[in-house]
Amino acid sequence: MTEEQKKNNQGYSAGNIQVLEGLEAVRKRPSMYIGDTGIRGLHHLVYEVVDNSIDEALAGYCDVISVIMNVDNSITVKDNGRGIPIDFHEKEGRSALEVVMTVLHAGGKFDKDTYKVSGGLHGVGVSCVNALSEQLIATVYRDGKIWQQEYNIGKPQYPVKEVGETSETGTQVQFRPDTTIFEDNVYNYDTLASRMRELAFLNKGIRITLTDMRNFDDEGNPLSEEFYSEGGLFEFVQFLDASREPLIGSPIYMEGEKSGIPVEVALIYNTSFSENIHAYVNNINTHEGGTHLQGFRRGLTATLKKYAEDSGMLSKLKFDIAGDDFREGLTAVISVKVAEPQFEGQTKTKLGNREVNAPVSQAVSEMLTHYLEENPNDARTIVNKVILAAQARHAARKAREMVQRKNVLTGSGLPGKLSDCSDRNPENCEVYLVEGDSAGGTAKQGRDRNFQAILPLRGKILNVEKAMHHKIFDNEEIKNIYTALGVRVGTEEDSKALDTSKLRYHKVIIMCDADVDGSHIETLILTFFFRHMRELIEGGNIYIATPPLYLVKKGGAMKYAWNDKQRDQFVEELKGNGKESSVGIQRYKGLGEMNANQLWDTTMNPEFRTLRRVTIDNAVEADRIFSMLMGDDVPPRRAFIEKNAKYAKIDV
Structure with a gap:
C-alpha cells in the first residue's frame, strides 16, 4: 500500500458512515x-x-x-x-x-x-x-x-x-x-x-x-x-377511442376471476393502424408490460387465429400472419389485481409474476370465443382487418428492406442532406431535425461540427396517424430520419419493434419555427416518434429546441426574450430611468430570420440554450391526444380547439 493510499484510508473511518434516521x-x-x-x-x-x-x-x-x-x-x-x-x-x-x-x-x-x-x-x-x-x-x-x-x-x-x-x-x-x-x-x-x-x-x-x-x-x-364510472373498462376504451372510427359496434368486455386473480379486460377495433394497449396491475400503469400483457396477447392471437383458420378466411393468404397483425387498430385495457405483485425495477412498470400469464390468457380466450360465435359479422370484419394488416406488414417489410439494403450498398447509407458531426461516440453527439432548407443552412453554419449534426426536413412530414405502415417507408423525410439515426425496425417476434442498439445520436432535437406552421410540423414529428419510435422518448433521447421569440435592442444593447413577460421587462430595462426612448423589438417568426451566430448563441450553444426533454407522463392521455389532434375524426378536434382557443396568440 502506498503512502497516499494509507493517508486516504486514515481519512475514511466509521465517523464517515452516515446513518439517516426516520425520514x-x-x-x-x-x-x-x-x-x-x-x-x-x-x-x-x-x-x-x-x-x-x-x-x-x-x-x-x-x-x-x-x-x-x-x-x-x-x-x-x-x-x-x-x-x-x-x-x-x-x-x-x-x-x-x-x-x-x-x-x-x-x-x-x-x-x-x-x-x-x-x-x-x-x-x-x-x-x-x-x-x-x-x-x-x-x-x-x-x-x-x-x-x-x-x-x-x-x-x-x-x-x-x-x-x-x-x-x-x-x-x-x-x-x-x-x-x-x-x-x-x-x-x-x-x-x-x-x-x-x-x-x-x-x-x-x-x-x-x-x-x-x-x-x-x-x-x-x-x-x-x-x-365516476359504472361501466369501468368498457367505458374506458370508449373514452380512449372517442376520436377514432370504430370497426365493430361496441367494446368486447369481460370481468371475472381466474385462479384467484381478478381480471378485467375491454377491447375494441378501429380503422386506425396503431396498436394501443394499456395494462394495469392494482391501478398501476405498467407501461413496460409484463406477464399480464403477455397473457393478453397470447389469448388474443391464438383465439383469433383459430377462428380465422376454421372459417377458411386465410386460405388465399400466401404468407403467415404474425402476432402484431392481430393488434393493428386495436385499443385495449387490461386490469388485474394481484395480492403480491412482483415488479421489475423500482418504477413498477413491468409485472414479473409468472402465475398471472395463464389466467389472463384464459380469460381473454373465453371472452373472444363467445363474442366471435355470437357476432359473426363483427368476427369477419375483425379477421379482414387482420388480413389487411398482414398484407401491409409484408409490403412494409419489403419497403424497409429496400431502405436498409440501400444503406449497406451506399457505404455509410446516410442521407445526402445530413451534415454529420466528426465525433463518433453517440453519447456525445446530437442531431437537429430542422424545419426547412433555409433554417437548415443557418444551423449548419452556426453549429459546433464536432458533436452537432443537422438534418433539414423539407415541408411537413407524413401524418403517420392516418397512414398504413408501409406508406411510412415510402416517405422521403421519414426514411431520412430512420437512416440518419441508425435505428432498425422489425424482429421475428415483432415486425414493428425498434432496435436502438446502433443509435448514432443520444440527443435528437426537434427545431422548428415559432409560428403556427412550425407548431404543426413539431406535432407531426412528435406523432411519428410517439407511434413509431416511442423507445427513444422513453429513453430520454428526444428534445425540443426553444429559440427566442423576440430580440429587444437599443443602440448596441441587445437582449433575447422567450416570452412576452421577458420582452416587456427588457423593454423597461433598456428605456432606463423611466425616460421614453426608442427600443426596437424584433419578433422572430422563423429560424431563418436569425443569422448563424444568433442561432448558436440562443438555441444551440449548450452553455446557454434551453432544451425541453420530451417525456410521457401519462401514456393513456398521450395516446388520446395524438389520436384527437392528428386523426380523421373532426368533432373532438373542433371541441378541443373551441375549448383552448382563448390561449391562442395570433401574429398580425
Whole structure:
C-alpha cells in the first residue's frame, strides 16, 4: 500500500458512515422514492395519498374521494373510509397514526387481512409525502370523534389529539410540498384530472371529485369535475377511442376471476393502424408490460387465429400472419389485481409474476370465443382487418428492406442532406431535425461540427396517424430520419419493434419555427416518434429546441426574450430611468430570420440554450391526444380547439 493510499484510508473511518434516521433518507434522496423532484415527482405526491384512499375502496370500505387544489398550492385529499387507526402502537410506543405518517414501510399494506391488494405496496407513500412537505395535517374521523396531528417536514408538532365529534368516518390529509425540494411547486389541474379519471375507470363505482380553488368559472364557482364510472373498462376504451372510427359496434368486455386473480379486460377495433394497449396491475400503469400483457396477447392471437383458420378466411393468404397483425387498430385495457405483485425495477412498470400469464390468457380466450360465435359479422370484419394488416406488414417489410439494403450498398447509407458531426461516440453527439432548407443552412453554419449534426426536413412530414405502415417507408423525410439515426425496425417476434442498439445520436432535437406552421410540423414529428419510435422518448433521447421569440435592442444593447413577460421587462430595462426612448423589438417568426451566430448563441450553444426533454407522463392521455389532434375524426378536434382557443396568440 502506498503512502497516499494509507493517508486516504486514515481519512475514511466509521465517523464517515452516515446513518439517516426516520425520514431523513427521503429528504436526502427524494428521487429514489418518488422518481424525481420535477413536475412529475410533485404530482406523484398526490397520487401516493390518493392511492391510500383507493386501497380503502378496493378493500370495500370507501366509495367517495375528494381532491382539492388549494389557493396556497397545498392539496387536500379526503375519503370516507375507515380512518387510519389512532390507538396506541405497543411496539413503537406512540399513536398508530403517527407511526403511519413518520415511519417508512409502516402501514396496513403488509397485513393480508387488512388489504388483499394494494397499489401502495411498500408502505412508503404517505410517510414520503410527509417528509417532503413543509406542512402536513392529518385528520381522522373515527369512532365518533375527530383526531388530528400536524407535521412540519415530517416531524410531529404535537401528539395526536381529539379536536371534535363526528358521525363520519374517513381520513383527510392536507399537505404543502417543500419548495426547497421541488424545482416546480405549482400543480397542474389537467395532469391531476387525467389520473383521477383513469382511477375512476379502473375502479368502477367510486366517485372522485377534483376541485381547483385557484380558478373559477364565469359564475364564480371553483373549477371542478366529478369522475365516476359504472361501466369501468368498457367505458374506458370508449373514452380512449372517442376520436377514432370504430370497426365493430361496441367494446368486447369481460370481468371475472381466474385462479384467484381478478381480471378485467375491454377491447375494441378501429380503422386506425396503431396498436394501443394499456395494462394495469392494482391501478398501476405498467407501461413496460409484463406477464399480464403477455397473457393478453397470447389469448388474443391464438383465439383469433383459430377462428380465422376454421372459417377458411386465410386460405388465399400466401404468407403467415404474425402476432402484431392481430393488434393493428386495436385499443385495449387490461386490469388485474394481484395480492403480491412482483415488479421489475423500482418504477413498477413491468409485472414479473409468472402465475398471472395463464389466467389472463384464459380469460381473454373465453371472452373472444363467445363474442366471435355470437357476432359473426363483427368476427369477419375483425379477421379482414387482420388480413389487411398482414398484407401491409409484408409490403412494409419489403419497403424497409429496400431502405436498409440501400444503406449497406451506399457505404455509410446516410442521407445526402445530413451534415454529420466528426465525433463518433453517440453519447456525445446530437442531431437537429430542422424545419426547412433555409433554417437548415443557418444551423449548419452556426453549429459546433464536432458533436452537432443537422438534418433539414423539407415541408411537413407524413401524418403517420392516418397512414398504413408501409406508406411510412415510402416517405422521403421519414426514411431520412430512420437512416440518419441508425435505428432498425422489425424482429421475428415483432415486425414493428425498434432496435436502438446502433443509435448514432443520444440527443435528437426537434427545431422548428415559432409560428403556427412550425407548431404543426413539431406535432407531426412528435406523432411519428410517439407511434413509431416511442423507445427513444422513453429513453430520454428526444428534445425540443426553444429559440427566442423576440430580440429587444437599443443602440448596441441587445437582449433575447422567450416570452412576452421577458420582452416587456427588457423593454423597461433598456428605456432606463423611466425616460421614453426608442427600443426596437424584433419578433422572430422563423429560424431563418436569425443569422448563424444568433442561432448558436440562443438555441444551440449548450452553455446557454434551453432544451425541453420530451417525456410521457401519462401514456393513456398521450395516446388520446395524438389520436384527437392528428386523426380523421373532426368533432373532438373542433371541441378541443373551441375549448383552448382563448390561449391562442395570433401574429398580425
